[in-house]
Amino acid sequence: MARPGSKSDLLVQAKENYEKLMDFVDGFSKEELERDFPDGTLNMNVKDVLARLHSWHLLLLDWYTIGMSGEEPDMPAKGYTWRMLPELNGQIQQRYSKVSMDDIKGLLRISYKTVYKIIEAHTDEDLFTKKKYHWTGSTSLAAYVISATCSHYDWGYKLIKSGLNEL
Numbered sequence: 800m801a802r803p804g805s806k807s808d809l810l811v812q813a814k815e816n817y818e819k820l821m822d823f824v825d826g827f828s829k830e831e832l833e834r835d836f837p838d839g840t841l842n843m844n845v846k847d848v849l850a851r852l853h854s855w856h857l858l859l860l861d862w863y864t865i866g867m868s869g870e871e872p873d874m875p876a877k878g879y880t881w882r883m884l885p886e887l888n889g890q891i892q893q894r895y896s897k898v899s900m901d902d903i904k905g906l907l908r909i910s911y912k913t914v915y916k917i918i919e920a921h922t923d924e925d926l927f928t929k930k931k932y933h934w935t936g937s938t939s940l941a942a943y944v945i946s947a948t949c950s951h952y953d954w955g956y957k958l959i960k961s962g963l964n965e966l
Contacts, residue, residue, distance in 0.1 A: 803945060806923045813918065813944075816952035821842055821904075824849070827963070832900055836962030843892070844965070845884075848955045850895035851888060856910035859947040863917060866934025866938055869966045911948075918944060 803809035821852060824845060835843045838935060865872035873879075879887045895903060905945070918926070925931065926941040 801815075803941070803949060804927070806918065806921065806926055809926065809941060809945065809949070810918055813915060813948040813952075816949050816956070820952045820956045820959075821908075823959065824904075829900075831963060836958075839906065844905050845959050846895070846898075847892050848959055849907050850898065851891055852942075852951055852955050853903065853907040853910050854891040854895070855947045855951060856907070856914050859943055860913060860917075860953070861908070862943065863940075866932060870934075872932065872934055878913050914944065914948060918948075 800812060803812050825844070832845045842926040862874055875881060876885065876887055898906075921933060921940065926944070927939050929935075930937060930940045
């Protein structure tokens, strides 16, 4: 699927990719969902993948809130650089390691809806104009949103499919 180029495309693709992922996950048994992926995968199971998606929603929401208030958000997170994403994602995995699958699904659903409302609140110009907001640097708000939604849901779907098929 082509990268969204308008608000309407972004809304449709975010919704479709999210629903495809969640329908896919809901199709597995409890035993399948609790299985670890093969060695060498940072996200060791389905819950880890969903927790990572939720956490990146939260990061986006934090950047957005701080950035739109005129401040400069810590990106990707306080104490981390973009080159430290493996460490950040490992910390995310640790943070949610004791959270149940049902709770992770609920958290992801809530954060998805919150991000979706942000998309709805903006115009095509707001979303797709590069450098419109100081905190997005040389890119657009949509670039960050697409990365945390459409593209990330597709990544999660493919990782889960591959991880469970290799078992």
